[in-house]
Amino acid sequence: MEVKGIELFVKADEMAQHAAKRAEFHAQRAEAYAKKVAELREMRTDNPAPTFDGDGMGTLKAAVSNSYHFNQDPLTALEDQARSHRGLAERFRFIASHTCADATYRLSLNDLNTLEIGA
Helix, strand or coil: CCCCCCCEEEEHHHHHHHHHHHHHHHHHHHHHHHHHHHHHHHHHHHCCCCCCCCCCCHHHHHHCCCCCCCCCCHHHHHHHHHHHHHHHHHHHHHHHHCCCCCCEEEECHHHHHHCCCCC
16 A cells, blocks of 8 residues: 555544644633633733733733733733633534544654644
8 A cells, every 4th residue: 555645544433532622722722711811801900000010011921921912911812712712612623523533544744743743
């Protein structure tokens, strides 16, 4: 048998389990970001003009340090991260619940990226 490129074969139960784990991971990340959003909103409500340490961002910068939203308001950046993780959690839940029980899936490198395998 000749295979062109890299293709991997994964049984449905293994793919469903992986997708369920990724869904849980992203749900937890979405929840963590949503909590940060609530904390930041509360901070802004309690003190509309808060004073932060150092360069004016302090703990807010730490909250979004893993974000690519460098020129964005910290609240917006956190909301975007929460939204992104919620969307990924939904995608992985869908994948986990829509695999064909007896199937073996042929995955390309692109599929591995989409499924966050080895990411």
